[in-house]
Amino acid sequence: MAEQLLTPPSIAERFDYWLIAPERVSVMIGKRAPGEVSYEESEQSFTRRQLLKVEKTAIRDKLQTAKVRAEYLAQINQQLHTLVKKKLAQAISDTPAILDKQLNWQDESTDLIDLLTTPSATISKVEAVAAGMPWLYDELLKLVNAPQNRRRDARGMVIVVDTLKTALSFMGIDNVKLVLPALMFRQSIPLITDPFPQVKHKTMEYAVTCARTAEAIAPQFKAQPYPAYLLALLSQLGRSVILKLYFKLFEQVHFDFLQHAQKAKLRDLHSALTQLVPDPAQCIQLINQHGDKLSLHLFEQMVFKRVDLHTPMQQFLQEPDDEDALPLTRTLQQSRYYAKFRMLSDAKLFLEDEAPVFRSGSAISADTFTALQKQSLSQLPVVAEL
Numbered sequence: 001m002a003e004q005l006l007t008p009p010s011i012a013e014r015f016d017y018w019l020i021a022p023e024r025v026s027v028m029i030g031k032r033a034p035g036e037v038s039y040e041e042s043e044q045s046f047t048r049r050q051l052l053k054v055e056k057t058a059i060r061d062k063l064q065t066a067k068v069r070a071e072y073l074a075q076i077n078q079q080l081h082t083l084v085k086k087k088l089a090q091a092i093s094d095t096p097a098i099l100d101k102q103l104n105w106q107d108e109s110t111d112l113i114d115l116l117t118t119p120s121a122t123i124s125k126v127e128a129v130a131a132g133m134p135w136l137y138d139e140l141l142k143l144v145n146a147p148q149n150r151r152r153d154a155r156g157m158v159i160v161v162d163t164l165k166t167a168l169s170f171m172g173i174d175n176v177k178l179v180l181p182a183l184m185f186r187q188s189i190p191l192i193t194d195p196f197p198q199v200k201h202k203t204m205e206y207a208v209t210c211a212r213t214a215e216a217i218a219p220q221f222k223a224q225p226y227p228a229y230l231l232a233l234l235s236q237l238g239r240s241v242i243l244k245l246y247f248k249l250f251e252q253v254h255f256d257f258l259q260h261a262q263k264a265k266l267r268d269l270h271s272a273l274t275q276l277v278p279d280p281a282q283c284i285q286l287i288n289q290h291g292d293k294l295s296l297h298l299f300e301q302m303v304f305k306r307v308d309l310h311t312p313m314q315q316f317l318q319e320p321d322d323e324d325a326l327p328l329t330r331t332l333q334q335s336r337y338y339a340k341f342r343m344l345s346d347a348k349l350f351l352e353d354e355a356p357v358f359r360s361g362s363a364i365s366a367d368t369f370t371a372l373q374k375q376s377l378s379q380l381p382v383v384a385e386l
Contacts, residue, residue: 008351011358015340016288018349019202020243021280025349069272076272080257081282084249091245092290095297102241104187105302108132112184114306116177117226123168126176130164139183140167149382172384177226179380182208185233188240193247195277203243205378206339207236212377213342214335217364221334223327231309231328232335235316238294242287250278292317322363334363338372 009017009028017025092098099105112129115121130136143149144161151159151170161167168176185207193199214232218225254276261270296317299310312328320329341358344350350358362369 011340011344011350011354014349015344016284017280018343018347019206020199020283021196022198022202022347024280025347029349029351072268073272073275076257076269077276077279077282080250080253080273080276081279083253084246084282085286087249087253088242088245088286088290091249092241092294092297095294095301098241098294099298099301102188102244103237103298104135105184106133109184110302110304113181113230113302114304116180117230117307121173121177123165123173123176126173126180127165127168130168130180135187136180136183137164137167139186140164143167143179143183143382144170151383170384171382175381175384178211178229179382181230181233182211182380185237185240188237188244190240190244190247193243193278196280199243199247203236203240206343207233207240208380209339209342209377210236210332210335212375212380213338213372214331216372216375216377217334217338217368218327218331220365220368221327221330223331227307227309228328228331228335230307231312231332234299234309235292235295235313235332237298238296239287239291241294241298242291243283246283246286247278330363337362338364338369339377342372342377 008030014025014028017028108129112126112133115125115129130140141161141164144167153159161170171179182204186204189200189203191200211229211233214228215225218228254273258270258273260266261273292313296310296313299313302309304310309328312326312332315326315329316332322330325333341355341362344358345355359369364372
């Protein structure tokens with residue numbers, strides 16, 4: 001049961017933190033871990049109340065010192081992040097470099113997406129394009145040979161897949177259309193996100209949940225399911241790139257600051273810097289400021305020929321009224337809305353009657369909403385049905 005808070009954090013803020021630092025969200029809404037007691041109930045609190053009677057002045061001095069240190073630490077954190085933000089803005093201004101260095105996006109990547117959107121896409125045609133993407137070959141083999149996806153022959157022996165064509169055939173064209181874009185998206189996810197290891201998993205979960213939701217609800221909004229799937233998935237590229245750049249640039253700038261403090265023998269600065277770690281609040285601010293805009297710029301550079309993701313993404317950024325929104329724009333809006341509801345609901349991060357209220361804000365029909373609740377939307381089908 002959540003404790004009553006005077007001003008609980010907004011649902012949007014809760015969700016932003018859930019994707020980056022999920023362990024902080026329970027604290028934000030006043031939930032306790034199993035067996036945890038509040039400070040007021042603890043022995044330390046009782047001891048402190050006793051101490052206040054005899055050491056009031058000493059404790060007040062300690063608190064004042066701690067406040068000064070905290071203010072200094074916040075000041076250094078702000079200076080460091082000012083430089084991080086400047087470097088990040090410079091990096092994302094070069095969209096072709098982002099495609100190449102951060103996404104590993106090639107001409108074949110665009111060609112593959114275009115091919116997958118056509119009704120005539122076949123395993124042979126996909127293989128011909130994917131053959132020019134060595135990294136995709138490696139990722140596919142790892143995926144189809146994973147323990148949960150293995151097949152066995154009549155003697156019970158594991159069938160080892162070792163060619164691109166076999167891997168694609170193993171999956172079947174319907175699953176290939178879902179899995180390959182997801183593997184391409186995964187290239188954008190940062191590998192190192194210390195001290196928040198859940199970032200990479202939560203980012204992928206959110207992107208796939210949005211995409212599977214968009215595919216399912218597209219007919220209600222008169223949109224084509226597969227373009228809706230692609231838009232919801234690939235529109236998260238900007239978020240993911242910002243995440244990758246943030247953690248990389250924080251590490252670089254933090255190291256430079258430490259070197260400067262060490263060479264200049266600035267002990268207080270060096271001590272403060274050793275306490276600084278990536279800041280979720282600063283990272284969230286950067287994602288909200290740049291993420292979707294970067295996705296739009298990436299779509300401009302990708303130049304898809306058979307599917308238009310740029311126009312609905314551009315309109316999405318303009319926040320159109322429902323009656324003015326394109327079918328794909330509307331589907332994207334609602335898929336993101338539902339994905340947030342689903343992930344927060346599954347994690348039990350709504351307070352009291354918030355979940356029904358948040359659900360009522362969705363334009364997804366009641367029947368479709370109920371059907372979505374029964375589906376596992378964060379997982380992709382890999383093995384073709386026999």
